[in-house]
Amino acid sequence: MLVEAAARLWSVPAGEITVTAGVVRHAASGMSSGFGAIAERAAGLEMPQNVTLKDPADFTLIGAEGITRLDAVEKARGLATFTIDVMRDEMQVVAVLHPPKFGAKVASFDPVEALDVSGVLAVREIPSGIAVYAVDTYSALRGREALVAAWDESAAETRSSEEIEAEFIAAARAPATVSEETGDVEAALSESAQTFEAEYVFPYLAHAAMEPLDGVVEWTPERAEIWSAIQIPTVAGPVFSAALGVAEDAVSVHTMYAGGSFGRRATASGQFEAELAAVAAAGGPGAYKLQWTREDDMTQGYYRPLTVHRLRAGLDTDGNITGWDNTIVNQSIAFGTIFEQTVMNDGVDRMAVEGSVDLPYGLPRRRVSWAQMINPVPVLWWRAVGHTHTAYATETFLDELLAAAGRDAVQGRLELITPDRARDRAVLERVADMAAWSGPGNGDRRLGVALHKSFGSYVAQIAEVENRDGAPHVTRVWCAVDCGVAVTPDIIRAQIEGGIGFGLSAALYEQLTLEPGGTVRERNYDSYRVLGLEDMPQIIVDIRPSTDIPTGVGEIGTPPIAPAVANAWRSFTGETPRRLPMIRA
C-alpha cells in the first residue's frame, strides 16, 4: 500500500518502485520517500484482498549473517544503562530486611542502631519487611545489618526441602490428576515381560541472574516514573498506581535492560514491584532506588519448583514398549495468579506437565498425571519452565528402556517417532550425522543423545562426556535446531549456546535448599554454584533450513542438555542420575 501510495503520488507505475532499507524509491524519476511521509496517503487506500509475500530468495535481512546486536558496542564498553545505573537527584537508596523464612512476617523491630549508622535517613516497616533508607548503597546496607528484628513465623514454611521432597515422593506413588491418557496402562504394565520404575528428584532452583533485582521510583502526587527491568509492565502499572495514589495514566514504566532474568523479572504477583511501590509510598514523594543484594535475590523465592517424577514402563519379549506411566508432582506456577485461567486445564497446570505430554513417540498405552502440592515457597518459570524437568525424566527413562531392549539410542528413537512428527525426526537424524553417532562408544569420551520439542521448536543434542575424577565433564555438544524461519541466525546460535550452558549449569551444580527450620542454605554464588567458563563445552549448532513460522529460541537449548549428558554418563556408570544436580557440594 505504501508502494501504491507512492505510485499515485509520483504518477509512476507501481511495478517500477522498489523498497530498500526503509526507503521507497522510483529509480527512473529519482523520486524517493521514507515510509512516514506517505503513510497517511497509504492508509486512505483500499485494503488489497491478496498480498503476495516476498520470495524467501529475495530476503536481505531475514537469515542474514554478519549482523551484530544493536547493544553490542555499548555493552562491551560498559556504557549500557541498567536499572542499577539509574541515578536521580536527591535519590535515596533503600535496602529491605526480609523475613528469614517463607511466610514469616515482621513481629517487632528496633531501628535505633540502624538510625545511628551514618548516612541512614529512615527506617520504615513495609508489608514485605523493614526498609532502610539512606543516602547511598553502602549506608543502606550497613543500616540493614544494624537492624534488630523479631519475626512471626506462625504461618511460615519451616520444613526442610528434604521433608518437602518426602511429601512429594509419597504423592508420586499415589493416583494423581490425569493430564493425558490413551489405552489401559495398568493392563499394559501387568502384561509386560519386563517392567521398569524410576523416581526422579529435581531441586528448587534460583534464577541467579547477574543483576540482583532492583528498581527506581521518582514520584509526586501527580505522576510517577519507574525504572526497572520489569517483564510484565502491565502488571506493574496498576501496582504503583494503587500504592502511590497516582492515576494509572500518570505512571510511566521505563523498561530497562535486564541484567539477566531467565524468568525472574516476570512474576504474576508483582512481588518486587509491590515492594518497590511500598518503599516509595512509605517514603513519600521523592526518588528511591530499591537495591536487592545477591542474598535477597537468592533467598526471596520464586524458584523453579522442586519436582518429583515417577515413571513406570514395560517391555514385551520383543523389546517393544508396552506401556508408559509418568506421574509428576510439584507446586503450580500458575495457581493463584492471573495466568491460572489460561494455564490450568481440567485441574492440571500445563506448565507442570509440558514436555511429558505430546511426545513424538508412538506409545499407544500411556498416561501422564500431575499432583499439585501447596506450600508457601513461591515458585516461578525458570528458563524453559516445565521442560527443565520433563525432558530429563522422559529422555533418560526412554534411553534406559531402549538400552534394555538392546536398541540403539538414536535408531530406537527414530523407530518410535510417529509419522506426523517429521521435524523431530529430521533434527534427530541431523544431530546423529553431525556427531557421527554410532552409539555411546566405550573410550574416554562417551556420547549421549536427547530429543526435545519446546516452545514450538525442535531440538536434538548429542553430548560428549568425560569421566573426570568420578564426575561428568562435558567436552562437546552437537545441536540440531528447527525453529522455523531463522530470522537472525547468529543470535539464535548464541541463544542455543547460552541455553545449553544454562541447562548444563543446573544439571551439574545448581540446587536451592531449605535447611531444617526453613531457611535458605544457598545465599550467594559461593554456595549456589553456577557454571563457569572452564566447564563450558565446545558447542556446534546447526539450524535447519525451514519455511515454517518462526518459533521459540531463548529457552529451547536448555531442556535436552541434561538428559543428553546423563545418557552419556550412564555409559560410564551403568546408572542414570535420579537426582539433580549430578555434582553436589
Add this chain to the structure above:
Amino acid sequence: MATRLTVNGTPVTLDVNPDMPLLWALRDHLKLTGTKFGCGIAQCGACTVMLDGVPTRSCVTPVAAVEDAEVTTIEGIQGDAAHAVQKAWADLNVAQCGYCQSGQVMVATELLQNIPKPSDEEIDAAMGGNICRCATYARIRKGVRAASDALEA
C-alpha cells in the same frame, strides 16, 4: 576522612567512609556505573577494576586500601588490547544481557596486555573466575582469540 586516588587518569578525592567498598564509591559517588555489582563477596567478577594495573574485585576492596592508587574502570581502559577486545566483543555478539561484560572485558584486556598470544589453558585460567549467567563463555573464548589475532595483525 578523605581518600585521594587517581581514577581513569584523573586525581579524585573521595570523602566517604574508608570502609566503603570501592565498588560503591565508584558507582554512587563518582557515578562511574560501568563497574557492576553482582555478589558483593568477590565471587562473580562483575565488579572487576584495575588497581595499579592488576584486576581487582572492587566489591571487597575498601576505599582505605586505594589511597594514592591508580584505579582504571571499564570507562577508562585504553590501548590496543582494550580496543581489540571491545571490537571483538561487538563483532562476535559476545554479550547477551551484558551485565557481567564490563568485568569480562577488563580481565580479557589485562590477559592480552600480559600474554598477547594466550593458549586455551591460559584463557580458561584467566577468564575462569568471571561468572556469566547467560553462559556466553564460548564466545568469550572466541573473543579473546579474535582480539589476540587482531593485535598480532
